[in-house]
Amino acid sequence: MTLPRQLALDLPPLTSFSREDFLVSPSNEGAYAFIERWPDWPARRALLIGPTGSGKSHLAAIWSEAAKAVIMPAGLLGDEAVPELVARGAVVLEDAQAGIDETALFHLLNLVGEAGASLLITAHEAPDRWGLGLPDLISRLRAMTVLTIDTPDDDLFRMLLVKLFLDRQLVVDTSVVDFLVRRIERSFDAARQVVAVLDREGLSRGRRITRALAGELLKEVLAQPDESE
Known part of the structure; x- marks a missing residue:
């Protein structure tokens, strides 16, 4: 006799992005240590690079709490949002590789530098592989501090x-x-x-x-x- 299966509800897991729940190991300890150093960052701008699900959003949330940063999907960035983001003093742009307004990002990088604000950008790969076409933007991104999260040990x-x-x-x-x-x-x-x-x-x-x-x-x-x- 075959017993009927129970109905399995696809409920989302309870995920914590607290500092205490971040798992530190050799594959991410460099990125974690840099995040913890804020506001002592060179130029106060950093790129956080790592594979999908590697903990980039968790690290970004930890930094956002410390810096009181606003978090925005990079695909939503537009020129009209740049002044307000800079005025907030600290910004996280998530998943920049998925597509971003290059002109708006260029202006954001410039204004963040002028205002002494802080910026953290997350992506799966380095900017050279984003398919960007604006040379000045590529140059500024290459000059940023790069944090990497490797495949887990x-x-x-x-x-x-x-x-x-x-x-x-x-x-x-x-x-x-x-x-x-x-x-x-x-x-x-x-x-x-x-x-x-x-x-x-x-x-x-x-x-x-x-x-x-x-x-x-x-x-x-x-x-x-x-x-x-």
Whole structure:
């Protein structure tokens, strides 16, 4: 007899962007240390570069709280917003690589420098790979301090998985975490996807999240082989 699956509601996890919840490791400690140094920044402008889900928004939120900065998606930046942003004294532009008004960003960089304001820009890659066409803007971006967040090392990836499970109010055995560290893609996005699938499927199947369930789901749902040691 096949038991019906429970209805799994796709509720968002409780994610904290507090300073206390930021996981520091060799892959991000340089960027974290620089953020903590504010307002002692060269020219008070910095670029924060790292892969999707790497903690850029978390670091930006930590800095925003300290600097009382306004946070804006870079795609919403326009010339009309520049004076007001500069007047706020501190600005975060998120995800600049996704598309940005080059003229407005050029004016923002100039006015931030003149006013002694602070600016933090986040992106997946360095400005040379944004497809920019304004030479003066490219030159100013290249002159900014660049902070990088690298692919997570073993310790950070393990801590990240534990945090993602706890964000969903799930407690799993260390054997599950160790199994996932060895099996899944070493990226923040992959970790989020796997934890979300384990949460949803564990609930719908009425099963605890175990190493066995993780192995099944890697094969069934995530189409990854479960290679036994």
